Amino acid sequence: MSKSLQAIRGMNDILPEQTPAWRYLERTFATLLDGYGYHEIRLPIMEFTELFARGIGEGTDVVDKEMYTFLDRNEESLTLRPEGTAGCVRAVLEHGMTGGGQVQKLWYAGPMFRYEKPQKGRYRQFHQIGVEVFNLPGPDIDAELIVLTARLWQRLGLTDAVTLQLNSLGSSADRGRYREALVAYLQERFEQLDEDSQRRLTTNPLRILDSKNAQTQALLQDAPTLADYLDDESRAHFDGLKARLDAAGIRYQINPKLVRGLDYYGRTVFEWVTDKLGAQGTVCAGGRYDGLITQFGGKPTPGVGFAMGVERLVLLLETLACLPGDLQRPADLYLCAFGEAAELAGLKLAEQLRDARPDLRLLVNAGAGSFKSQFKKADKSGALWAMILGEDELAAQQVALKPLRGDAPQEKVDFAALAARLDEILPPAGFGRGN
Numbered sequence: 001m002s003k004s005l006q007a008i009r010g011m012n013d014i015l016p017e018q019t020p021a022w023r024y025l026e027r028t029f030a031t032l033l034d035g036y037g038y039h040e041i042r043l044p045i046m047e048f049t050e051l052f053a054r055g056i057g058e059g060t061d062v063v064d065k066e067m068y069t070f071l072d073r074n075e076e077s078l079t080l081r082p083e084g085t086a087g088c089v090r091a092v093l094e095h096g097m098t099g100g101g102q103v104q105k106l107w108y109a110g111p112m113f114r115y116e117k118p119q120k121g122r123y124r125q126f127h128q129i130g131v132e133v134f135n136l137p138g139p140d141i142d143a144e145l146i147v148l149t150a151r152l153w154q155r156l157g158l159t160d161a162v163t164l165q166l167n168s169l170g171s172s173a174d175r176g177r178y179r180e181a182l183v184a185y186l187q188e189r190f191e192q193l194d195e196d197s198q199r200r201l202t203t204n205p206l207r208i209l210d211s212k213n214a215q216t217q218a219l220l221q222d223a224p225t226l227a228d229y230l231d232d233e234s235r236a237h238f239d240g241l242k243a244r245l246d247a248a249g250i251r252y253q254i255n256p257k258l259v260r261g262l263d264y265y266g267r268t269v270f271e272w273v274t275d276k277l278g279a280q281g282t283v284c285a286g287g288r289y290d291g292l293i294t295q296f297g298g299k300p301t302p303g304v305g306f307a308m309g310v311e312r313l314v315l316l317l318e319t320l321a322c323l324p325g326d327l328q329r330p331a332d333l334y335l336c337a338f339g340e341a342a343e344l345a346g347l348k349l350a351e352q353l354r355d356a357r358p359d360l361r362l363l364v365n366a367g368a369g370s371f372k373s374q375f376k377k378a379d380k381s382g383a384l385w386a387m388i389l390g391e392d393e394l395a396a397q398q399v400a401l402k403p404l405r406g407d408a409p410q411e412k413v414d415f416a417a418l419a420a421r422l423d424e425i426l427p428p429a430g431f432g433r434g435n
């Protein structure tokens with residue numbers, strides 16, 4: 001196939017056999033978030049480049065290496081969003097939603113774009129479901145975000161597959177003092193650092209902490225740790241969070257090297273990690289970003305949030321066989337009609353049945369065909385019943401109902417009695433019929 005007819009590398013089609021799993025995940029999440037009083041916000045997938053440069057920060061991998069940035073026809077620099085927080089902050093400021101200390105508890109879902117090296121669990125167009133909360137400064141809301149993600153894992157059957165890693169990055173003053181100590185320590189060992197970390201020593205030294213290089217990691221063993229630089233307030237915040245997680249029975253590992261890739265985090269940071277997906281093991285990541293909104297020129301406004309990777313979660317659900325078996329509900333009926341008069345009557349009947357049973361899954365044969373060919377299509381469709389309408393049935397104002405699965409007897413039903421009969425033979429809405 002010519003290159004122009006192929007999808008862009010790292011940008012995937014989500015095919016019909018995969019979408020039920022996606023919808024299941026999205027639906028489970030939306031229902032859960034409703035239960036905690038969060039509201040959905042839908043945001044553009046492009047913003048002015050400046051927004052991300054300022055919000056995420058120069059010197060981060062995302063801004064320096066991963067953004068899809070281009071000039072539009074008006075010579076404005078636009079960027080496909082690499083994450084959701086910056087756009088969400090822009091929206092709440094633009095609409096005055098955080099003025100006067102108004103609390104906002106928001107969630108969003110959608111595609112994000114990063115120019116990365118595509119591999120399992122890492123793509124150039126990927127999807128996140130994210131949550132952002134504004135104007136709540138305390139550790140109680142940090143705990144709520146973690147508690148609700150834990151409940152999501154429980155609903156999805158993933159509790160045993162994920163672990164929670166937790167850290168506090170302190171205030172920006174704490175990080176400033178720590179950065180100095182870390183840089184001084186690493187500067188003395190500069191020659192032993194890997195090349196990436198050498199570069200980061202001037203651009204973004206904290207990021208060296210999560211270097212994948214073994215020798216660099218060994219060097220970091222004896223480096224100063226951020227925990228020793230937290231001021232009283234940050235320490236109290238972190239203690240408050242841990243106390244709440246303990247009370248909720250949520251286990252966590254303190255990971256002093258967890259720093260997160262984006263510049264705007266302070267105090268709480270966390271990641272939910274699995275060992276079932278290989279290298280791309282983080283399925284959900286987030287933290288507190290109290291300084292971000294002032295960076296955009298807004299009044300000081302606390303913020304905290306997280307985002308999870310939908311592809312990685314779907315992969316995890318598949319890998320662990322955690323997807324419910326009845327995600328792809330089969331059609332209830334397949335209508336076979338023979339001859340023009342029966343086709344016209346069939347169309348009318350089909351629409352009447354849809355009026356009576358809005359949840360009905362009814363496939364109407366298209367393209368006419370012999371009895372044999374229509375029947376074959378009915379069978380192949382996976383429908384539970386064939387509904388047959390020929391000249392004889394039409395004359396009697398009846399249809400024949402023939403089971404395609406199981407061995408119930410074939411029966412003739414009057415048009416007028418059909419909706420009531422379907423109520424008897426088809427399972428009611430709710431039990432696996434909601435998808």
Ligand code: ATP
Pocket residue numbers: 083114116121122123124125126127128260261280282283284285286307308309310311312
């Ligand atoms: P990673 O360390 O895996 O690159 P990140 O720190 O860059 O992740 P975040 O910006 O925090 O990721 O995004 C939150 C979540 O979105 C990640 O934990 C992951 O599940 C998912 N994610 C991030 N980048 C990608 C990608 N390129 N492809 C698929 N999922 C991704």
Ligand code: MG
Pocket residue numbers: 261
């Ligand atoms: Mg990344």
